[in-house]
Amino acid sequence: MPQSLAKIYTHLVFSTKHREPRLTDDLRADLHAYMGGTLHGLGCHPIEINSETEHIHALFLLGRTIALSDAIGQLKTSSNDWLRGQDVRLAQFYWQGGYGAFSVGQSGVDELRQYIRNQREHHRQVSYQDEFRAFLRRYEIQYDEQYVWD
Numbered sequence: 001m002p003q004s005l006a007k008i009y010t011h012l013v014f015s016t017k018h019r020e021p022r023l024t025d026d027l028r029a030d031l032h033a034y035m036g037g038t039l040h041g042l043g044c045h046p047i048e049i050n051s052e053t054e055h056i057h058a059l060f061l062l063g064r065t066i067a068l069s070d071a072i073g074q075l076k077t078s079s080n081d082w083l084r085g086q087d088v089r090l091a092q093f094y095w096q097g098g099y100g101a102f103s104v105g106q107s108g109v110d111e112l113r114q115y116i117r118n119q120r121e122h123h124r125q126v127s128y129q130d131e132f133r134a135f136l137r138r139y140e141i142q143y144d145e146q147y148v149w150d
Contacts, residue, residue, distance in 0.1 A: 004064060005064075006062075006064045007061060007106075008061065008062040008103070009047075009059065009060075009061060009062075009103065009104035009105070009106070009108075009109060010059070010060055010061070010062050010068065010101055010102070010103065010104065011057070011058075011059050011101070011102040011103075011104050011112060012056070012057070012058040012059075012060070012072060012075075012099060012100070012101050012102075013055065013056065013057055013058075013099065013100040013101075013102075013132060013135065014055065014056055014072075014076065014095055014096055014098065014099035014100065015054050015055040015056075015095070015096045015128060015132075016054050016055065016093070016094070016095060016096065017093075017094035017095060017096055017150065018096075018149075018150065019054040019055070019096075019128060019129070019149070020054060021053035021054050022053065022054070022083075022090065022093060023051050023052070023053050023054065023055075023056075024053070027083070027086060027087075028050075028051055030086075031051065031079065031082070031083065032049040032050065032051065034078075034079060034082050035049050035056070035058060035075060035079050036049055038074065038075050038078045038079065039058070039060050039071070039075060042063055042066055042070075042071050042074055042075070043063030043064070043065055043066055044060045044061060044062055044063040044066065044071055045060060045061040045063075046058065046059075046060045047059040047060055047061065047109070047113065048112070048113045048116045048117065049116070050116045050117060050119050051119070052119050052120065052123050052128065054128055055128045055132075057115075057116045057119060058075075058116075059104065059109070059112055059113060059116055068101055072099055072101065076095045076099070079095075080093060080094065080095055096149070096150050097150050098147075098148070098150070100132060100135055100136070100141075102135060102139050129149070132148070136148075
């Protein structure tokens with residue numbers, strides 16, 4: 001085959017450092033747009049991005065020529081720097097050190113997009129930490145609770 005073809009949907013989830021509620025409503029739309037632009041610049045196609053005060057969900061197609069960890073590292077670094085420049089109160093902003101990245105099948109994309117869009121409603125009933133634990137269980141990822149959060 002003369003071409004290399006791939007279509008890898010990735011659901012990325014990560015929080016602010018210590019889950020501090022730093023992502024205010026007035027920042028979110030611009031942050032999502034900035035993150036989408038960053039993903040696009042990395043050769044990744046953003047599909048859905050949403051956040052609550054302490055965490056982000058992003059669904060994107062992983063670019064064919066970039067490693068997942070490189071894409072996430074660059075996304076977190078650039079958006080961290082962008083946030084720090086938006087408001088003096090964010091001068092010491094940090095994302096958590098880790099992240100969760102989960103594969104998504106084509107048939108699950110629409111349902112996940114709706115889930116990401118409805119974060120505000122979802123988190124009226126479920127905390128971010130419980131949500132993240134549920135993803136880890138669903139994807140059968142072994143973890144040590146003391147190392148998941150920072």
